[in-house]
Amino acid sequence: MEGENRKIKVSLTEDQAVDEGVRGSLQNFIAGLAVPERVELAAKGNKEVRQILSRDSNKMVARAVMSSPRLSEADVASYAASTLTNDEVLRAIAENREYMNNHTVLWAVLSNPRTPVSMAIRFLARLKVNELNLISRNRSISALVRREAKRLAIRIR
Numbered sequence: 001m002e003g004e005n006r007k008i009k010v011s012l013t014e015d016q017a018v019d020e021g022v023r024g025s026l027q028n029f030i031a032g033l034a035v036p037e038r039v040e041l042a043a044k045g046n047k048e049v050r051q052i053l054s055r056d057s058n059k060m061v062a063r064a065v066m067s068s069p070r071l072s073e074a075d076v077a078s079y080a081a082s083t084l085t086n087d088e089v090l091r092a093i094a095e096n097r098e099y100m101n102n103h104t105v106l107w108a109v110l111s112n113p114r115t116p117v118s119m120a121i122r123f124l125a126r127l128k129v130n131e132l133n134l135i136s137r138n139r140s141i142s143a144l145v146r147r148e149a150k151r152l153a154i155r156i157r
Helices: 020-031 035-044 047-053 059-066 073-081 087-095 103-111 117-126 129-137 143-156
Strands: none
Touching: 020 047, 035 047, 035 059, 047 059, 047 073, 059 087, 073 087, 073 103, 087 103, 087 117, 103 117, 103 129, 117 143, 129 143
């Protein structure tokens, strides 16, 4: 029985703690699903499933994650901070006023290298001078965003 393949049952819709081994299996399972199934799972899935699907390369899946009724502000902040998040998810976050009124989410979106440049530049005016200076020195984000942050910081002083 040593070589027996064990199946681990995990709910895809109920929130529960998941260890690394199960997370890998879950990622493999989700990767094998067709796009319509992933879209449906994005809407109904638990926090772990939505986190995995927020990194999906398909725009429809990414938008479905953001339209999930189970989405919380903490989920949005974690998606915004992750460099693995699909840029479509970042775009959806940036388009939502409620999310962008949260300074933690705003900062995470602006600090994320995958945030579309046009979106990032649009929100720079909401930062304080010291935050603009931090953005202007952040080498992981676009040079255009850094340059605009520097220009704004000089203008505000």
